[in-house]
Amino acid sequence: MKDTPSSEAQATGLESLAVGGDALVGMATLGKTAAALGLVIAIILVCTALLKRWGPQRRAAGGHLQIVGSTVLGSRERLVIVEVEGTWLILGVGGGQINKLHELAAPERPSEPEIAELQGERFATRFARALKHNAGLGGPGRGTS
Incomplete structure (x- = not known):
């Protein structure tokens, strides 16, 4: 028997359906991967925000050292006020070194x-x-x- 045009059209239709199904499976996998990546990035951002808010930022060395304030003076220079056991130290920080600029008694709280x-x-x-x-x-x- 000879192939009729209708059976050939059916075979082409089945092949295109199989190719389209593979494309849909690929798109679904890509969507799941993108969603998982977005979730991981969101978790990283949330953890970073929480660490900035509640992390160990002001107290160190058993509570004897506290950064009172700081300001930027240049691209790599900062002025930092540190309280150590009731004494304020004004420090110049920059260029890979720290210099004590002044020392005074801490004001009462x-x-x-x-x-x-x-x-x-x-x-x-x-x-x-x-x-x-x-x-x-x-x-x-x-x-x-």
Whole structure:
């Protein structure tokens, strides 16, 4: 018997269906791989954020050393204030070395009621008071002449 055009068309249709099925399986696998990669990246970002927030950043050496503040001076230079057992050290950090610039007694920490009072006060009011104090315009503790 001879192949009829209808049986040839059926064979071509089955082959195209098999090729299309392979493409769908490949796309599904690619989608699953992309989703897994996205999940791993999301987990890394969440862990990084948690470490920045709760990681050991300010206390070291059994709680005897605390970084009070720091600022960038240049591309590789920083000014760092470190508190060590009630003494503030002002350090210049840069160029692979650390230099002690100044040493002074650490100021006393405010008591809890003062902190609660300042938290209830508006930022604009505190900022204006700090500007007056720094400019010598009659802020707290300074007399006017």
